Amino acid sequence: MADGQRPRASGSPVSSLSPADLEAIEDTLDYEVQLESLNQWQLAWRRFKKHRLAVVGSGIFLGMVAVAVIVPIFLPYSATTIPQPDKIVYAGRPPSWASGSWSPFLLMGETGRLQRDVFELVVNGARLSLLISVLATTISVLIGTIWGGVAGYFGGFLDTVMMRIVDAILSLPLLFVILVASKFLGSGNWVSVTLIFGLLGWGGISRLVRSQFLTLREEAFVDAARAVGVSDARIIFRHILPNSLSPIIVSATLSIAGVIVGEAFVSYLGFGVDVSQPTWGNVLSNSLEFVTQGNWWWPFFPGAAIVLTVLGINFMGDGLRDALDPRSRL
Amino acid sequence: MSRYIVRRVIGAIPVLFFISFMIYGILLIAPGGPEARFAQNPKITAAQIEAFRKRWGLDQPLPVQYCRWLGACNPDHTGLAVFISDQGLPNVLPSFIGGGDNGILHGDLGFSIRDGRPVTIVIGERIIPTVILAGTAWVIWLTVALLAGMYAAVRRYGLFDSALTIGSYIGLALPTFWLGIMLLTIFASGLKWFPAGGMWSARDVPIFGSPEYWAFAGQQPLTALFDLGTHLVLPVFTLVVVSIAGDSRFVRAAMLDSLGQDYVRTARAKGVSERRVVMKHAFRNALLPIVTNIGLEIPFLFTGAIVTETIFSWPGMGRLAIEATNSFDYPVLMGIFLIAALLTVFANLVADILYAIVDPRISYG
Numbered sequence: 001m002a003d004g005q006r007p008r009a010s011g012s013p014v015s016s017l018s019p020a021d022l023e024a025i026e027d028t029l030d031y032e033v034q035l036e037s038l039n040q041w042q043l044a045w046r047r048f049k050k051h052r053l054a055v056v057g058s059g060i061f062l063g064m065v066a067v068a069v070i071v072p073i074f075l076p077y078s079a080t081t082i083p084q085p086d087k088i089v090y091a092g093r094p095p096s097w098a099s100g101s102w103s104p105f106l107l108m109g110e111t112g113r114l115q116r117d118v119f120e121l122v123v124n125g126a127r128l129s130l131l132i133s134v135l136a137t138t139i140s141v142l143i144g145t146i147w148g149g150v151a152g153y154f155g156g157f158l159d160t161v162m163m164r165i166v167d168a169i170l171s172l173p174l175l176f177v178i179l180v181a182s183k184f185l186g187s188g189n190w191v192s193v194t195l196i197f198g199l200l201g202w203g204g205i206s207r208l209v210r211s212q213f214l215t216l217r218e219e220a221f222v223d224a225a226r227a228v229g230v231s232d233a234r235i236i237f238r239h240i241l242p243n244s245l246s247p248i249i250v251s252a253t254l255s256i257a258g259v260i261v262g263e264a265f266v267s268y269l270g271f272g273v274d275v276s277q278p279t280w281g282n283v284l285s286n287s288l289e290f291v292t293q294g295n296w297w298w299p300f301f302p303g304a305a306i307v308l309t310v311l312g313i314n315f316m317g318d319g320l321r322d323a324l325d326p327r328s329r330l
Numbered sequence: 331m332s333r334y335i336v337r338r339v340i341g342a343i344p345v346l347f348f349i350s351f352m353i354y355g356i357l358l359i360a361p362g363g364p365e366a367r368f369a370q371n372p373k374i375t376a377a378q379i380e381a382f383r384k385r386w387g388l389d390q391p392l393p394v395q396y397c398r399w400l401g402a403c404n405p406d407h408t409g410l411a412v413f414i415s416d417q418g419l420p421n422v423l424p425s426f427i428g429g430g431d432n433g434i435l436h437g438d439l440g441f442s443i444r445d446g447r448p449v450t451i452v453i454g455e456r457i458i459p460t461v462i463l464a465g466t467a468w469v470i471w472l473t474v475a476l477l478a479g480m481y482a483a484v485r486r487y488g489l490f491d492s493a494l495t496i497g498s499y500i501g502l503a504l505p506t507f508w509l510g511i512m513l514l515t516i517f518a519s520g521l522k523w524f525p526a527g528g529m530w531s532a533r534d535v536p537i538f539g540s541p542e543y544w545a546f547a548g549q550q551p552l553t554a555l556f557d558l559g560t561h562l563v564l565p566v567f568t569l570v571v572v573s574i575a576g577d578s579r580f581v582r583a584a585m586l587d588s589l590g591q592d593y594v595r596t597a598r599a600k601g602v603s604e605r606r607v608v609m610k611h612a613f614r615n616a617l618l619p620i621v622t623n624i625g626l627e628i629p630f631l632f633t634g635a636i637v638t639e640t641i642f643s644w645p646g647m648g649r650l651a652i653e654a655t656n657s658f659d660y661p662v663l664m665g666i667f668l669i670a671a672l673l674t675v676f677a678n679l680v681a682d683i684l685y686a687i688v689d690p691r692i693s694y695g
Contacts, residue, residue: 288511315499
């Protein structure tokens with residue numbers, strides 16, 4: 001508790017204290033008495049700040065979000081602009097720094113065939129990739145929490161039926177289903193991709209929430225609430241849910257990373273978002289054709305953006321897990 | 331114990347039923363469909379399409395179609411007699427004791443729309459390449475993950491442990507397709523050490539799985555094996571790198587858990603050698619969760635890795651799924667779905683039962 005230590009005047013003998021000094025000591029004592037205890041979230045924040053990797057990770061993630069929001073506004077050219085159309089090179093040109101010219105254009109080279117600027121694609125791709133992952137996670141967390149909460153709270157036959165349905169959903173190979181669904185339910189549109197990930201990805205979270213509810217519903221405070229006549233819905237959402245929030249937050253964080261990779265994968269295979277709206281995945285989609293011509297910069301930068309972001313989110317999630325656990329003394 | 335197993339098996343039946351329902355539903359709402367291939371053909375008349383629909387039962391109401399697909403209904407009969415097979419017994423029964431021979435319950439997955447062959451044959455010829463690729467990768471990553479996880483747990487917070495932690499963070503963040511593309515860029519197109527994809531060198535070796543291939547493999551086993559090996563290196567490496575991260579963390583956690591137990595402290599206090607403590611006392615008990623985890627990885631061996639197989643043009647199940655999706659080949663897709671889901675349910679069942687057998691603390695009343 002280094003920051004909570006109160007200043008002491010123990011160095012000087014008491015007899016030499018002036019009235020002013022005494023007054024100052026009184027003040028610190030008053031301050032000490034008024035100090036409020038930290039609530040659960042403040043404690044968690046303090047633990048989180050001490051987790052160095054988690055801070056770095058959130059920095060990376062927030063940095064990516066900032067880049068996605070701000071940088072496309074200032075780009076002097078759009079996704080379809082060819083930076084220097086006088087030199088037609090079918091396989092695309094390498095980054096400017098690799099050829100030693102250091103021009104502000106072609107920071108990350110350009111793609112083959114259509115010769116689109118990779119930097120521009122990565123930056124614009126960040127927008128859609130992050131938006132899809134956050135929205136889809138929100139949807140799946142909402143569904144999963146309600147589904148798992150209801151199953152865990154009521155238990156019995158309802159619980160059995162609901163969890164068998166989750167079993168079945170989790171038994172289907174999710175990526176196969178997503179491939180088929182996005183092929184058939186109108187692929188190309190980012191909204192439908194978001195919905196597909198959101199509506200199919202809640203199985204894991206609902207299991208987690210259910211297990212939380214199973215233990216928490218036996219607690220005395222739930223009995224007390226029920227004895228006072230609180231409705232079931234209120235017990236679920238106001239009494240039990242806040243107590244099972246931390247694992248949900250952690251798993252939601254990690255699920256964002258999962259959706260980023262999943263979306264990139266689906267779009268890479270051509271079943272996800274259409275190439276007219278760049279995401280990190282679909283930017284990569286034709287790069288394999290040009291790999292044999294040494295066109296490394298095209299796949300490298302969008303993929304590196306994915307790795308960096310996912311790494312950041314995973315660090316953040318681990319930090320949150322430690323910080324939100326009231327037993328951890330970090 | 332046997333009661334527990336029976337209950338688990340019975341509990342899996344509604345799940346399987348629901349899965350079959352969902353698979354049927356997903357592919358039902360999909361566009362395209364069996365007669366889509368006639369849409370572009372000007373020589374086919376509406377009457378012919380109608381005859382085609384009647385021939386394949388597409389004019390029937392949906393429950394009947396589902397029931398026939400499942401194998402509980404006999405397509406040759408109408409009315410209430412649909413549940414009776416040609417031999418006069420309920421159609422659900424296996425055909426050798428008098429049931430029908432249609433539907434997935436009797437192993438009839440229909441015909442591929444793309445090339446007209448039975449789905450079982452189309453899928454069957456893709457299973458061996460997938461097992462070769464996924465199996466090789468699985469054995470390697472399991473061995474490495476076991477050794478690395480154990481060593482990291484024994485030397486906790488040591489140099490190796492920290493390196494493994496950082497490595498597995500990166501491994502978990504690496505998208506398979508990106509790793510594959512970068513490996514191809516570096517080792518196939520840049521350094522030219524390995525072939526850029528496929529399963530055999532078409533110039534030197536006959537098509538894999540054909541009789542000529544096996545004859546060739548019999549005459550020059552070393553050439554065939556070496557050729558297969560060079561094609562395996564990059565995809566196997568890709569799979570190992572992305573899979574090892576999670577598994578080694580799992581082994582490490584399981585080992586740390588059992589190293590912290592009282593009986594380990596007791597063994598040490600009695601003066602048992604450290605090697606014996608780790609191998610006999612800690613590792614044996616850490617195996618419990620590890621075995622369960624391994625059981626859950628079994629479906630992967632057969633359904634394969636979609637991305638890795640696509641990028642390295644490996645002729646396996648994963649790539650078949652992509653091809654079938656692209657060409658609206660419903661029967662093949664349904665077959666793959668079904669096999670994958672069956673294996674997942676089966677693996678879950680096996681893991682649960684194994685866990686109950688090896689861990690006497692689990693109550694299975």
